[in-house]
Amino acid sequence: MSDPKIEGYVFKPGFSGMAKDTGSDQTMFKGVHWGKAMMWIFLLSDTFIFSCFLISYMKGRGSTLVDWPYPSEVFGLHVFGVDVPLLLIAIMTFVLITSSGTMALAVKYGYEKNRKMCGWLILATAIGGLTFVGMQAFEWSKLIHEGVRPWENPFGAPQFGSFFFMITGFHGTHVSIGVIFLFIYAYKTFAGHYDERKRGWFTTMKGDYVEIEILGLYWHFVDLVWVFIFAFFYLW
Amino acid sequence: MDETKKKEQATTHKIGIYLWIWGLLFVLSFFSYMVDWYNFQGMLRWSLILIFMFLKAGLIMAFFMHLFWERYALVNVLLWPMTAIACFIFLMVAEFEYTVFTRIFYFVTGG
Numbered sequence: 001m002s003d004p005k006i007e008g009y010v011f012k013p014g015f016s017g018m019a020k021d022t023g024s025d026q027t028m029f030k031g032v033h034w035g036k037a038m039m040w041i042f043l044l045s046d047t048f049i050f051s052c053f054l055i056s057y058m059k060g061r062g063s064t065l066v067d068w069p070y071p072s073e074v075f076g077l078h079v080f081g082v083d084v085p086l087l088l089i090a091i092m093t094f095v096l097i098t099s100s101g102t103m104a105l106a107v108k109y110g111y112e113k114n115r116k117m118c119g120w121l122i123l124a125t126a127i128g129g130l131t132f133v134g135m136q137a138f139e140w141s142k143l144i145h146e147g148v149r150p151w152e153n154p155f156g157a158p159q160f161g162s163f164f165f166m167i168t169g170f171h172g173t174h175v176s177i178g179v180i181f182l183f184i185y186a187y188k189t190f191a192g193h194y195d196e197r198k199r200g201w202f203t204t205m206k207g208d209y210v211e212i213e214i215l216g217l218y219w220h221f222v223d224l225v226w227v228f229i230f231a232f233f234y235l236w
Numbered sequence: 237m238d239e240t241k242k243k244e245q246a247t248t249h250k251i252g253i254y255l256w257i258w259g260l261l262f263v264l265s266f267f268s269y270m271v272d273w274y275n276f277q278g279m280l281r282w283s284l285i286l287i288f289m290f291l292k293a294g295l296i297m298a299f300f301m302h303l304f305w306e307r308y309a310l311v312n313v314l315l316w317p318m319t320a321i322a323c324f325i326f327l328m329v330a331e332f333e334y335t336v337f338t339r340i341f342y343f344v345t346g347g
Contacts, residue, residue, distance in 0.1 A: 011307065013307070013308075014308065015308060017307055017308060017309070018307065018308035018309045018312065021307060021308075021309035022309050028309065029307070029309060029310060032307075032310070037310075040310065040313075040314060044313075044314055044317060047317075047318075047321070048317075048321070051321045051324070055321075055324055055325055055328050056328075058325070058328060058329070058332070059328045059331060059332045059335075062329070062332035062333070062335075062336065063331075063332040063335035063336050063339070065336070065339055065340065065343070072272055072275075085272055085273065086269065086272050090265075090269045093265050093269070094262065094265060097258070097261045097262060097265060100258075100261070100296065100300060101254065101255075101257075101258035101261070101300075103300075104254045104257075104258070104299075104300045105251070105254055108248050108249065108251065108254060111248045112248055213302075216300075216301075217301055220296055220297075220300045220301045221301070223296060223300075224293055224296050224297065224301075227289055227292045227293050227296065228289065228293070230268070230289075231268065231285050231286070231288070231289035234272075235268060235271060235272055235281075235285045236282070236285065
């Protein structure tokens with residue numbers, strides 16, 4: 001969390017700190033790790049990409065005169081002789097929230113220099129993410145099997161397929177990339193790269209547990225986007 | 237080194253707060269699933285979905301992503317651009333209403 005290059009800098013909380021921060025010389029966000037600031041900027045740009053997808057979905061769904069497929073039935077599952085609406089999506093939501101919780105704890109234990117606990121929690125997060133991607137693959141193959149295509153589907157408005165595959169596909173890509181990085185970081189944590197301040201593969205930056213927080217920001221963002229997709233695409 | 241240690245300790249919080257937020261997220265997700273389960277319709281459905289959505293998003297951002305404890309400069313840099321998205325949503329709502337209007341109009345009158 002600290003940047004040793006800036007000496008004699010005292011952070012002020014509240015609005016006076018904000019004024020000092022935005023009007024400061026040389027750098028803004030003094031004392032914030034550059035990787036963390038850059039991750040936030042990246043997440044902001046990613047927010048705009050996902051917003052564009054969701055807004056175009058809103059526009060497409062709003063302007064079609066054909067009935068929109070009823071998501072509750074389209075994504076329902078037939079279990080033990082009963083039709084349960086949105087069952088798979090609900091399980092996916094709970095799995096993603098669980099993995100978000102373990103990630104938040106991993107960040108906490110990382111800052112407390114609890115290497116083992118941090119590593120196990122990152123691994124648990126990765127497995128949660130992998131479960132999520134697996135269920136999404138199941139959902140996709142089920143819908144493709146039922147005849148949903150980006151240009152047509154048997155349930156209603158033909159735009160449904162293209163928005164579904166685009167939005168959940170882009171989100172699933174984010175989750176998959178996150179899972180890959182979670183496994184890498186779990187290895188790096190267990191190997192003690194952050195305790196020994198070992199430098200990374202493509203950087204001269206020394207290892208620090210702040211990297212776990214940066215990874216955590218990305219993972220929570222993936223969960224955050226799912227909250228909006230769940231509300232707008234599946235429940236609406 | 238001492239200073240570094242002090243700063244790092246300041247960024248960790250008690251485990252209870254994370255467990256609380258985690259539990260709340262579960263409960264809110266369960267509620268939003270119940271909206272679909274009980275098949276609420278109309279304004280009730282939309283308002284409930286939006287309320288649960290914003291509560292969940294707020295909890296994740298504030299506590300899991302630490303924005304609640306973050307400096308105001310960062311919080312403002314992140315949240316003000318959202319007004320641009322809000323503007324875009326309003327523009328596109330007007331746009332799709334116009335599209336629907338023209339479609340219905342030309343389908344009825346035949347152009």
